[in-house]
Amino acid sequence: MSSRWTLRVRITTITTFIVLVVLLLGAAGFVLLLRSQVTRAQSTTARQQSTQIARETQAAGALPPFEADEVIIQLQRDGQVMTVADDDFAEVPPLPVSAQPRIVKLLGERWAVRSSPVTLGGTKQYVVVARSLEGVDDATRSAGLLLGAGVPAVSLFVAALTWSVVGRSLRPVERIRSDVEKIGDDPSGRVLPPPGRDEVARLAETMNRMLERLEKARVVQQRFVSDASHELRSPVAAIRQHAQVALMHPDATTLSGLAEVVDTEAARLEELVSGLLLLARVDERRSVNRQEIDLDDLVLSEGTRLRALGVKVDATGVGPARVVADIALMTRAVRNAADNARRHARSAVAFSLHDDGTQAVLRVDDDGPGVPVEDRERVFRRFVRLDDARTRDKGGAGLGLAIIAEAARDAGGSARLDDSPLGGARLEMRLPT
Template identity: 40%
Template structure:
C-alpha cells in the first residue's frame, strides 16, 4: 500500500507544503549566498584594482622615489601594495612583512589587470586576500604594481548569513506546517459539517439541506452540489410516493370488483354466475394491462427499457393503425402518409402510436386525422381530433402518470391514465418526443417526432392517402 493512501488529506497537504517550501528555500538560500559572495568578491577586487590604478597613476606622474615615500607615509591597514621590477624583485612595499617576496606570481601586460585569491601573503599577513596585479612602463623600465585587500571578513559574513538561513529554515518550515495544518483543518471542518448533515438525512428528513458557506470556493460548490442532489432525491421520492399511491388507487378498483364478483358467483345461479365470470374476465384483463403498464414505466425509470434498434417503416405502422381504427370505431378516420423510415423497436413504437390514436378516438366528436411527414432530420406524426382541446397550462402535465384533467378530457372507459406517460417514455427512449401543439383548425393535436434513419430517403412516391 502506498504511503499516501495511509495518511489523511490534512497530513498529505502539510507534507506536500513542507517539501515544496523546503525545496524553494534551499534554492533561494543557495542563490542568495552565491549572489552575496559574488558581490563581495567583486567589491574586494574593485577596491584592489582601484588601489593599484592609483599607484600606477602616481608612479607615472611622480616617479618611483616619490611613490615610495607616498606609500610609506599613507600605508592603509586594509590593503597591501608592492612595486616590482621586471624580474619580480620587490622594489617598494607598504609593509616590511611583505617586502621579501611578491604577493602574486601573475605578470600581466602593461595596462592589463589580473587577480588571484590567496590565503598567505607573508609570515605576518595570514588570511584570505584578493591580489590584483597590473604593469606600467616608464621610459624603458617595466614595473609591476600589486595591490591586495583582505577578503576574510567577507567570507566570514557569508558563512554567518548561511548559518542564519539554515538555522531559520526549520523554524519557517514549522510555521508553514502549522499554518497549512490549521487552514486545511478549517476547510475540512466545513466538509465534516456537510458530511454530518448528509449522514443525518433519511427518508423522513429529505427536506433538510446543507448550509452553504459564503466563501464562493470549492467547499461552497460542494455544498451547493449536495443540495442539488438532495433536491433531486426529494423530487424522486415525492414522485415515487405519488406513483405508488396512484397505482394503489388504480389497482383497488379492479381488485374490489373481482373480490365482490367472486363472492357473488359462489352462491349465484348459473346464468348470473356466467355474467359475473364475464365481468371478472373483463376486470382481469384490465388488471393485466395496468400491471404491464406499471412494469413498463418501472423499467423506464430504471433505464432498463431495452429498446432494440432496427429499421421500422413508420408509414406502415400509421396505415395499419388507421385501418384498425376504421374497423373498431365509428369515428371518421382520414390519413395522409409519406414513406418514412426510423430506427427503433416496432412493437413499442406501435404501442406508443396506438395510445395516442385511441386517446384521440375517445375524445373526438366525429373525426380523427392522421398525418405522417418528415423534415431533413425528423419524422413527424400528427394525431388530430375534433374534440375539446387541451389548455396550454396542461399540455405538458397531461403526459404525467395518473393525471386527471377536466371532465372534457378526463380518463374514461376504464383507462389506467398511463397511456400518454408510456407514449412519451417510449418515444424519448427512441431519442424522440411527444407533445401537444397547436393545430391550424383549432383541433386537438398530438405531435410525435423521431429521428430519421441516416440514409437518404426516397420521397418520390409523394404522400399516400388511406381514404376516408
C-alpha cells in the same frame, strides 16, 4: 500523497513544501550572489590599488611603504620578489602576475590578486596587490547562517498561516457536510447557506436544489409505487374472486366463463406490467435503440388495425415523416394514441401527419366527449384517469398518455391535448425530424 490525509493537511503540506523549496533556492542564490559581488568588489579595489601604487613607484623610483593586515603589496621582476610594502609579509612567496583577476590561498585565507606593470631603471617590473577575502567569507557565512535560521522559521509561519486560512475556508464546507449528514434519508431538510456569493455559498445552493429534486423524486416514487400496487392488485383480485366462486360454487359458473375472466384480467395485468417496465426503462435513460423511424409507417399500421376492429378511420392526412427515436417506445406511444382515440370515439378516428421542415407533427382526432381544459395537462401524469375512463372495460391503468408524453420527451419533442375538429379530443405530438 495519501488520499487518507485530509484536504486541510494536503493543502498545508504542499504549500509549505513549495514555499520551503522557493526560499531555499532563493537563499542559496542570494548567498552565492553576495559572495560573487563582494569578491568582485575586492578584486576591483585590488586592481585600482595596484595601478595607483605603480604610478607612485614610477614617480618615486621605489615601492612606497604600506602597512595593512588585509593587503599584501609586492614589487616583482622576472617572477622574483624584489621588495614588499610591509615587512610583515616579507616571507610570502611571489604572487601570480596576470592581467585577469586571480584568487589564491595564502596564510589560511583567500586573497584577490591584481597586478600593474611599472618600469624602473629600464627594467619592466610589476606591482602586485593581494587583498584578503576573509571579510567576504565572514559576511557570506553570516548571511548563510541567518538565512538558514530564517527559512525554516518563515516556512513554519507559512504552514501555520495556511493551516489557519484553509481551516477557516473549509469550515462552511464542513458545516454543509454536517447538515447533509443530519438530513440523512429525509431529503425534506435543507442546508443553511453561508453569507456571500462565493463558491461555498453556491455549493450550498446546489445542495439545496439537489435535495429539492430528491424530495420531489421521492414523492413521485412513493405515489408511483402506491398507484402501481393498487392497479396490480385489481386484476389479481378479480382472478382470485372468480376462481374462489368457481371452487365454492361450481354450478354458479362455467369453465369457459372463468377462462374468459382470467384471460381478460391476465391481458390487463400483462399490459400494465409492460407499461411499467417501459416507463422504468425510460426513467433510467436506457433508450439505447434510437434509430431513424418512418413514423408514417407506424401511423398507417395503427389505422389498419383500428379498421380491423370496426372503427371508421380517416388516414388521408398522413404524409411521410422520419424521426429519430426509440423504436419500441415510439411504437407503443403511437399504439396508445390510437387506442385512446378508439376508446373515446363515438364513430370516427382521424390520423394526420406532416413534416414542417423541422418537426414531424402527428395528430390523432376523435369525435368523443373530449377532455376538459383543466385536465389536459394532468392526464399525462402516470395513473391519472378521468372519471369517465375509470371503468374496467373502457379505461386502462392511466399509463397510456404518460407513455406518450415520455416517448415524445425522449425523442426531444412534446405532446399535448387540444380540441378536435371532429368535436372530441385531439392528441398532438411534435417530434424533431
